[in-house]
Amino acid sequence: MTRALFIIDVQNDFTEGGALGVDGGAAVAAHLTSYLERAADGYSLVIASRDWHNADGDNGGHFAPVGEEPNFLDTWPPHCVAGTPGAEYHPALDQSRITIHVKKGQGEPAYSIFDGHVDGGASDGATITEVLEEHGVTEVDIAGIATDYCVRASALDAVEHGRHVRVFTDLIAGVARETSDAAIAEMGHAGAILASSDGE
Structure with missing residues (x-):
């Protein structure tokens, strides 16, 4: 069996102080670096995604129209705009072990890494x-x-x-407790294994 690690959107705008910062985001970045130090060799691919939205336009309705409040469900304030510091990986994440970089949301809403495309290489x-x-x-x-x-x-x-999926619940951070708990339950119900990165 061949295994890949997906590192989803560990970007400045999604960590503390960012446009859509979540509590615990910086800790996820740091803990992922520690995990990669000990476990990267166990993966054939380490794939990291980033939101990479266009500066012009609303990215297919993803950004709330100017002058309107976002609903934080399917419209959002501007975030992870291409070429801005907010779109970059959090500095605590060691990029040296990432083998494939993915950009998503270029002109359209995109949540899943499967919505993106490989950037470079x-x-x-x-x-x-x-x-x-x-x-x-x-x-x-x-x-x-x-x-x-x-x-x-x-x-x-x-x-x-059709992949066998593990979600490392100690290496994720969510927007809100209630919706995060619901998402974890949904992922488990769909067949993902909910695991700890330390194997316990």
Whole structure:
């Protein structure tokens, strides 16, 4: 079996102080770096996604119209705009062990890593489905931000695409406790294994 790690949206705008910062986001970045130090060699691919929204326009309705309040369900304040500091990986995340970078949400709403495309390298422009099939990946571990949105969507899509999925519940952070708990339950019900990164 070939295993990949998905690192979902560990970006400045999704961590404390960012445009859509969540509590515990910076800790997820730091803990992921520690995890990669001891476990990266166990993965054939380490794939990290980033929201990468266009500065112009509303990105398919993803950004609330100017002058209107976002509903924080399907419209949001501007965040992770391409080329801005908020779109960059959190500095506590060690990027050196990331083998594939994915950008998503370029002009359209995109929550799942499966909505994105590879940025750079030999697989530039490929979808995640194409990458996983090319490398024969059958097992996917998932960590990152936010539990109740992009982690949830990525995990559900990975299950739907026939992968055996583990979600590391100690390496995720969510927007709200209630919606995060619901997302964790939904991922488990769909077939994802809810696990700890330390194997306990």
